[in-house]
Amino acid sequence: MTALCFISKKVKCHATKIHKHIKNEENKVRTSVIQVTGPHISKRPNTGLWSHSDKPLQSTILKPVKSSKTITVSKSYNNFKKDAVHGLQNNITRSDKLSNMFTKMFLPVQHQTKSSKKSFTHDQIGAIVGCSSFLLMIGLFLGITLWHIKQKNNIESQYRTLKVSDIAMQNIKLLVLGDGAVGKSCLLISYTTNAFPSDYVPTVFDNYSTNIMIDEKPVCVGFWDTAGQEDYDRLRPLSYPQTDIVLLCFSISGTDSLENITSRWIPEIDHYIPDCPRVLVGCKSDLRTSNPDECVPRTEIEKIAKEAGLEYYETSALIQDGLKHCFDSAIRCGLAGSRKKTKSKSPFGIFKKKKPDDPIPPVMPPAGKAPWVEIETSTFAEDWQKMLEDPKFSDVTFLFEDGQQKLQAHKLVLCSASKYFCQILGLPNSKTNQLNNIDNKQISLEELNSGRIEGIAAVYLSEENHKAKITTVEISANITAKTFARVLEFIYTGVPRIPEIHEDLSEVQELCRVAKIFKLSMLETICRNIENEEDFLNPSIGTYLNDETGKEMKTLFFxxxxxxxxxxxxxxxxxxxxxxxxxxxxxxxxxxxxxxxxxxxxxxxxxxxxxxxxxxxxxxxxxxxxxxxAPIEETDSVGIVVLADEYGQSRLVGLCELYITKEVDKSVTKRIEKAEIDVIGLLLTAQAYNANQLAGWCLHFISSNYIAFEKRQDFSKLKGENKDHVEEHRWPPLSYLKEVEVYESEMKKRGEK
The missing domain is CATH 3.30.710.10 (Potassium Channel Kv1.1; Chain A)
Structure with missing residues (x-):
């Protein structure tokens, strides 16, 4: 018995050492787990006092305080668990050594006992020591396991008290579904970038992620955009696995996309992901203001949402209305559903048989973005500047300094840009607005030649070679030809060409005086901007004036x-x-x-x-x-492309190309295979008439929708380089389709549909 007591004391002593060692490891882990980048409270060494510090904590035990600062994990629990298991293996090795130590320590005690006490043989001692070592090993194993679980729960509970329970960023998958062209892609882009996309690019399949703060916690949200066309009914379900929240999108501008929510999209997700939460999202809510008669009443939408058991949110990607509320609510819903799916792990879960995981769908390769259709910068001002410099077919002559200098111009431009010159040159007013005709009363020749009209000395008509009438205008002597040339530049181009360096503002001031004489208020504004060093505003004024001149030219002369x-x-x-x-x-x-x-x-x-x-x-x-x-929307846009190419109007070709690409997108919102528009014929026409941007776009569109176009009868029209390009850039590629077949066969073996 003395030997057993001695062994018990030794075992207890060794267990105490192990416990202290584990406790020290715990303190090290707790110290290295957290690094606070903000104010904290720390315990001073060798004192019982707590002190406040603004410096980051390095290696001391923390007393947590409430803080909104970021907390990052530098050592995870998985690493600590590995350390604990490693320590346990070392302890088991020590138990074998302890058995030998007990035997050596016991023998001297046996020789020193009195003859009256019962002694043990070496075999009995070995058996006792072996049993003690085995029991010690089991006790240590269970003790360390239970202690690890308890300590982990305690620390997690402590972190919850600190309101930083989610140290690691949570990940959720957000999927958008709905008919084509309802605004799904614009909804995602506008929310993630805070800007409405200026150029629409139709989505085949796309996904990207971004970090968002929800309730002061970081969440990594994966946004999955899908194509709504029926041509992708086979590939779309591959985007469904592991989805946490679904946004069912429709356009409030019509009933078709709303009806498809209940007839098509809800049954589809009920089949593939029945337990996934979903919300109903109405897009293009700004149309309730601009086109209220075409929008579905909100009460009708809310009734449908209530019958389907869905929360309804109305948004506008164009004006950023309702986006944050919609996505924040959807992400919270996805987080709640994700937590329900997560099961708590049992400490004895390692003894359970692991269920084989479902096969992972193949990774869908990106389809690539459609090529941009660029629009050339307008040459309206430059074209008229050239005409002013070389005034062919001029019908107005301005005389200066008793006829010693003259400038030629065109009545069409002068009257379109200035109502004052329209009165002077005697052009008949437009009959579209009689009220304007009262204000723009013509000035008679007698009055012009009387000298009572400021800036005008005389006006008279003459014929040149008996073919065309020329109007001659003598400008007052107090106006120089140089200053009036700046006036003509303003009328023709919208902005006068004044040197950028204005050391002497007398020229600008003189131009402002003449502008006031000829009632050119915008020219006065331009001069004041130059004087105030705000001439950066002038180009926008010129653009506006050119647009107004073009409208008036159409009204008066077209x-x-x-x-x-x-x-x-x-x-x-x-x-x-x-x-x-x-x-x-x-x-x-x-x-x-x-x-x-x-x-x-x-x-x-x-x-x-x-x-x-x-x-x-x-x-x-x-x-x-x-x-x-040009009225491209009201006319045959392809016919305009042909005519614009014939007459060298490349910018007009670009405008038509952009419009045609949008029309193609609208025409294939439901199904590409049976769409009425002939994209392949459009490709051939674009290539024949130098619409290169449209041709490139068509090739990309056909390649990206290969599985739909190969079923069309006109697919045989693709030949030569066009055929080679489409086959080379086809999407999805054959390699991916083979992976899909393997995945589908594995799912069928598991009894999945």
């Missing part, structure tokens, strides 16, 4: 028989135009009327036949020349 010198014959109809506009805005027309062509004959009225086009397309081309805008 397709007007009384103000033309060219008649175009298109489909047996007459279209009227001015050579000044045609030569200024179109190099082909300039060569036609200024070179050695029949049309360049200096007759007052020239007639030109235009074959192989429609009246609507040719009028759209002329309107672009007059205004820098």
């Amino acid at each position: 397709n007007k028989p009384s103000c033309c010198d060219v008649i175009f014959k298109v489909e047996d109809q007459s279209i009227y135009a001015s050579k000044v506009v045609l030569c200024a805005r179109c190099p082909v027309m300039a060569a036609m009327f200024s070179g050695k062509f029949v049309e360049s004959d200096n007759e007052i009225l020239t007639e030109v036949k235009i074959p192989n086009t429609s009246v609507e397309c040719f009028l759209a081309l002329l309107e672009y020349m007059y205004t820098d805008h």
Whole structure:
């Protein structure tokens, strides 16, 4: 018994040492786990006092305080668990050594006992020591395991008290579903970037992640965007696994996408991810203000949402309305569902048989972004500047200094840019608004020649070679030709060309005085901006004035028989135009009327036949020349592309290309395979008429939707380089489709549908 007591004391002593060692390891881990980058309270060495410090804590035991600062994990519990298991293995090794130590320590005691006491044999002693070692090993194993669980729960409870329970960032997967072109991609882009995308790029499949603060906690949200077309019904479910929250999106501008929520999308997610939470999201809420009659009433939407058991949120990606509330609520819902899925681990879970995981869907390769359709910068101002420098077909002459100097100009431009010159030159007012005609009463020649009109000395008409009437205007002697040239630059281009370095502002002040005489208020504003060193505002003023000049030019001169010198014959109809506009805005027309062509004959009225086009397309081309805008939406946009290429209007081609790409997107919102629009025919037309951006876009669109286009009858039209390009860049690639087949076969083996 003495030996057993001695062994018990030794075992207890050794166990105490092990406990102290583990306690020290705990303190080290607790010290290295947390690094606070803010105010904290620490215990001073060798004292019982606690002190406050603003410096980051390095290696001391913390007494936590409430803080909104960031807490980062520098050593995880998994690492501590590995250390504990490693220590346990060392303790088991020590138990074997302890058995030998007990035997050596016991023998001397046996020889020193009295003869009256019972002695033990070596075999009995070995058996006792072996049993003690075995029991000690089991006790240490259970003790350390239970202690580890208890300490982990205590520390986690302590962290919850500190309101920083989620030390590691939580991850959730957010999936958006809905019909095509309802605004899913714009919704995600506008929320994550705080800006509405200026150029729309249709989504096939896309996913990206971003970090968001929800209730003062960081959350890594993976956004998964999907294609709503029926052509992708097979691939879309591969995006569903491990989804935490689904946003069912529709457009409030129509009932079709809303009806598909209940008839198509809810049954689909009920089949693939029945336990996943979902919310209903109405897109384009800004249309309730701009087009209220076309929007579905909110009460009707809320009724449908209530019947389906869904929370409803209405958003506008364009004006950033309701985005934060919608996504924050959806993410909270996803986090709550994610926590419910997470099961607490049992301390004896290692003895349970692990269930085999479901096969992971193959990673979908990115489809790539469609090429941008770039629009050239307007050349409206530059074109008219060139016409002012070389005034062909001019019909107004300004005289200075008793006729010693003169400047030539065009009545069409002067009257379009200035109501004052419209009164002076005697142009008939527009009949569209009689109220404006009262304000813009013409000034008679008698009054102009009386000297009572400031800035004008005399005005008279003359004929040049008996072909065209020329209006001559004598400018007052107090206005120089140099200053008036700046006035003409402003009228033609919107901004006068004044040197950037204004050491002497006398020229600017003189220009401002003359602008006031001719009632050019915007020119006065430009001069004041220069004087106040705010001339950076002037280019925007010029852009606005050019746009207004183009509108007025269309009103006064576009397709007007009384103000033309060219008649175009298109489909047996007459279209009227001015050579000044045609030569200024179109190099082909300039060569036609200024070179050695029949049309360049200096007759007052020239007639030109235009074959192989429609009246609507040719009028759209002329309107672009007059205004820098064209009614592409109301006309055959492809026909305008053909005509614009023929007459060298590359910017107009770009405008049509951009419009056509958007129209293609709208036409395939439901299904590409059976869409009426002929994208392959559009590709061939674009390549034939130098619409290179449209051709590149069509190739990308066909390649990215290969599985839909290969089922169309017109797919056989692709030949040569077009066929090779589509086969090379097809999406999804064949390698991915093979991986999908393997995945589907494995799921079928497991009884999954």
